[in-house]
Amino acid sequence: MAGAWLPPKQLSRWLLLGLLRSRRTATALSVLAIALGVALGYAIHLINSAALSDFSRAMQALQGEPDAILSAADGADGRGVDLAQLNTLARDPQVLIASPVIQLRVQLIDDSGKAQPITLLGLDTLSIAQITPTLLPRDQRGRAEATNLFGPALFASPTLVRELGGARGQILSLRRGTREWQAPLAGDLPALGGSSKVLVADIAWVQAALGEAGQVSEIRLRLAPDVNADTWIAQTRAQLDAALLIKRPEDDNLRVSNLSRAYRVNLNVLALVALLTGAFLVFATQLTAVAQRAPQFALLGVLGLTPRQRFMQILLEGSAIGVPGALLGLMLGYGLALLFTWALGGDLGGGYFAGSNPVIDPAPWAASAFALLGLIASVAGAWYPALLNRAQTPAQTLKSGFVHERHAATPRRRAALLLVLAALIALLLTLPPWRGLPVAGYAAIALVLVLGILLAPIATAAAFRWLARRPRSGRGAPLTVAAQQVAQAPLMAQVAASGLIVSFALTASMVIMVSSFREAVDTWLDEVLPAPLYARTRGTPLPAPALDALAASGRFERIEKLAVRPVVLDPARPALDLVIRDLDPQRPGERLPFTGAVLPAPPGSVSAWISEPMSVLYDLQPGDRLRLPLLGSTREFHVGGVWRDYARQFGAVTLARSDFEALGGRFEASDIALWPREGQLAPAKALLSELTARHGVEVAESAEIRALSLRIFDRSFAVTYALEAAAMLIGLFGLAVTLAASVWMRSREMAMLAALGFSRAMLTQAVRFEGVLIVLTGLAVGTVCGVAIGAILTHVINPQAFHWRMPLDVPWRLVAAGALATLVAGLVASHLAARRATRLPVAQILASSQ
Known part of the structure; x- marks a missing residue:
């Protein structure tokens, strides 16, 4: 058996033997975790590609060649x-x-x-x-x-x-x-x-x-x-x-691709999070398998199996998890793509390809890429167990068992690394977007997760050492023993806490970001929907007979009209909306939700008021000059203020109707806001119903528009919720597997405690205490990281990717509810691990350790 490699047949035999002796449930969960991560990423890619291709075909059919x-x-x-x-x-x-x-x-x-x-x-x-x-x-x-x-x-x-x-x-x-x-x-x-x-x-x-x-x-x-x-x-x-x-002709396709690119990239990043948490699960599974087979590896080492061969053996086993996981993920991903397209459409609820229902193409190259990502995640999860296996000394392993702690960094070195990471995060948060994408912001989020993972050993060791030093009565012995055992060998506790930190931090951060966004949209809707009733047509001017009927009815105290027309400032960017509306140029704040000061126009100038996304995209501030292509020529306007707009991602500019008509424009309203006279709401709605049937006018109350807007908002985040739920589920699987692995790896200590008089109930309590304390530690660090990531998503990712700003709103009740649900799941996992601990063959373990 000496040499760099085992013969192929013998290597295959040992690979199969290793997999068969691994914990079957944990291996199955690892395969499922990799499959889920691959499936989500592959499905989102298929839907996005199909939607863009569908739009491209439609444009080519209309534009020709x-x-x-x-x-x-x-x-x-x-x-x-x-x-x-x-x-x-x-x-x-x-x-x-x-x-x-x-x-x-x-x-x-x-x-x-x-x-x-x-x-x-x-x-x-x-x-x-x-x-x-x-x-x-x-x-x-x-x-x-x-x-x-x-x-x-x-x-x-x-x-x-x-x-x-x-x-x-x-x-x-x-x-x-x-x-x-x-x-x-x-x-x-x-x-x-x-x-x-x-x-x-x-x-x-x-x-x-x-x-x-x-x-x-x-x-x-x-x-x-x-x-x-x-x-x-x-x-x-x-x-x-x-x-x-x-x-x-292809410029239109590029503009539409840019329109939805940030949304698509965000979904792909979230999908890859499932692969990240799946790598932690593979890590726990492989570490358990390595610990279980440590005597066999040691014996083979004595007989001539080299450390490199042991290292490659574990990596190949990791790939043996990744290959079926990736293949299963591709099949599941194709099915999810069909399901998501049927349920949410080709835009996945984002509103970029409204009405699109594209045909899903399997895309072999994309399938190969996502399968490779699944394999890389699985091998990455097996890398550290392989490294530990390589470092084992056969004689020492045969004598005292598997050594699962490597030399840890000194506190000073660890503190220096944490400070460097914190400085890098602060630097990344100051960088501008790269090609319209918040790449530095994504990197900052990744480093926050790394920071949380590095804090896991510090937090777990500090918590368990503190508990181990606390004086307790006889009834507190299980807690003391659990704390002492983890404090002396905290690797598995760190692994469990790290997986929980990653999954809970990302889940909490998305809850924070979505809550902040929804709260901001809710407040904004209150400001932009002051009228009780609204009517509109889809892209066409309101019919003149309908407008005449409304004006002549006498049922309305006030009618305000609005028209929207596209304007292109930058050929590489999607068109912005020019909004022409009935408002007083001297008091625009009565109709627009401004974010700051409103400046009057200098003598001889006309004011235009820009939306917040337009201010970000074109670097414009109140008082600047804005050149707009309008009515066949380029005209200059004074930027009078910036108003908040969550409806148009790529910007809008508002002009007063009186100013537009003074420039020679023909005003053709497509939307109207209506204030019925007191006591005239019901007759006004009846009149509007007649106009709806006769002229194709869509009519809605402000409360209906508000409810519909919030439903669209929730729908646009439906896939996000699914991705985060998948990551959290995989994280909980990893917690269960890791706790079970921890029990197995400390089987000698458990057997010794049983021999010294610990009852099954005491062993059960010790393992339960250990699981609960690990979950609490992971939740504490995960919550801190989640709030930090939520702040980055709200204040960096959103403004750079979607050009919207909003205040941070942490929904502590939702975060606490998620933490409580995770704690309950941790209790269940701890209970299962405790049952495993009480079933250990004490006599056999003690006899084998002699």
């Missing part, structure tokens, strides 16, 4: 690009095809008078086949050709055709604001799959219907084959006005 797209930074109302730009681009020798497009939201009115919002595309008949072949319509005769688009005819996506009953030739009614028009359904769009609801028509007909003949939404460009698209775009961008944007 252009090399570049020219659009307006302020592209509201289906307008923004002057058709003079089309002539300029058409004369460019490097441009082969320039195809104008109008894209806007309209209301489709069915036969019963009900309205639903859909997307209407106006396309150029002569260039659609070259630029956007996926939108080629199919007429009643089954022919797919662009010439069918001429004239007043509408073509619908397959989903919309099915909704309409598929009766071609039926007359469809469309409405946008004050304009209504009709056209027959002439065919469908066979290549436009998915759940999208789209109508396509001739661009000239759409322009005539809108009464806007001079502008379009965008111009899609096909460049000459020998033209480098990136070079041409860069040159053209330098010549364009700031109110126009030129981009590659």
Whole structure:
């Protein structure tokens, strides 16, 4: 057996023997822990990838295959690009095809008078086949050709055709604001799959219907084959006005990816926490297996098995846990991806891909990566037991058993390490985000966990030594013995406490962060929902007849209107919302929840009030100058203040309606707030119900909006709760396994106590005391670490990843309830370990130790 390696067959035989002699329950739990960690990470990755791919396919179907797209930074109302730009681009020798497009939201009115919002595309008949072949319509005769688009005819996506009953030739009614028009359904769009609801028509007909003949939404460009698209775009961008944007088609995919990236990264980080706690469980399992087989390893060492072979043996056993765990995790993860998609949608409740229900692709490369992560976690958990096994001296092990304590760091060295970690954490918390992600904040959280793990031996040793020195009566002997045993050999207590610290700290921190966020949103909703009733349409202007009916009813004391339009300040970032609303420019604080001082505009300037996320993203403060692309040109505004907004992650800017109209803008409200007169609430709601049925207006009371907002909030954190529950469950499994391992590793001490007169009841009490004290120590350190991590999540991760700020709110009742539940679980685990202790074969153990 001498040499660096055992023969393969013999190595395989020893590997199998080691696994069979390990504790079967603990091994099964370890496999399950690794499987759960892999499954959660793999499922989240599959859903995120599928949602992004689904969005990309939908965008490609609508955009076609252009090399570049020219659009307006302020592209509201289906307008923004002057058709003079089309002539300029058409004369460019490097441009082969320039195809104008109008894209806007309209209301489709069915036969019963009900309205639903859909997307209407106006396309150029002569260039659609070259630029956007996926939108080629199919007429009643089954022919797919662009010439069918001429004239007043509408073509619908397959989903919309099915909704309409598929009766071609039926007359469809469309409405946008004050304009209504009709056209027959002439065919469908066979290549436009998915759940999208789209109508396509001739661009000239759409322009005539809108009464806007001079502008379009965008111009899609096909460049000459020998033209480098990136070079041409860069040159053209330098010549364009700031109110126009030129981009590659994939830029939209990048912007949407950036929109949800922080949310996706957060979920992936949380999923990997389950693997971290699973590594602690593997650690406890392998340490127990090593202790159980210490005599066999020692005998093999005497016969020639080298320390390196013992080291590799334990690592291979760790991988033997990781491989089935990873494979099981991949299968479970695919099932969870299907379940989560069905229950929460492709956005996992985050609201980034609303309505998306993508097809889940197994993604072999991603599966391999997560399987490798599971294997690494399992091998990492087996590393320290393998190191201890390697350090065993065969003769000493045969004489006195397994030595499970290595040389510990001196108190001075340990204190110095803790100070260095604390300084690193403080430094990381001052660093800015990296590419929009709070990487330094995540590193700080990891170091807080490391700090808590390093505090585990100090806390357990101090607690048990203090208890061991306390004078007690005869009835307190079990507690004294438990304290003395752990104080003399605290490794397993430290392991149990460390796993508990990690799982409880992360659980408590998420409870703190979510509670802080929810409390802030709750308070914010009180500020932004002052009216009793609200009405809106989805992306289309409120119909003029509905507004006239409300104003003429006399049932409302006040009606405030609001319009929202997208504005792009940075092509690499998602568009922000320009919110135009009825408010007094001199008293904006009556309608906006400002976070600080509100500054009046200097003479000759117009005030704009920015949201908190916009202040963070664009580094703007009250008193600064803001340049906005608006109404075909770039205009400068005075930043009058920063207001709190938890609805728009990438920023919003508010203008007074009077200021917007003074600049030449056409105000078309999409939302209204209504204050019924005293005693008129019921008649007002009845009137609004009629408008809902007739004009497709959505109506809700402020209490309903508040409840719905909080439900959406809770839904967006549903996956977070599941991930933290999984980590906590694995941590409790690790506690149970570790306590059982501790009993086994101290079997000689237990047998000696039994021989000296300790009854089974006293041994049971000693083990129970040990478990309870370990849980209390772990909970104490875990709570401190959890509050620290919760503060980092609230004050660093949220502002850097989601651009929202909020006060820290620690829900001590929830934290205490979680600690109590963990303590109860620790009592159960201690009871099971105590039962194991009372079943030890005392005579056999004492005889084997001679």
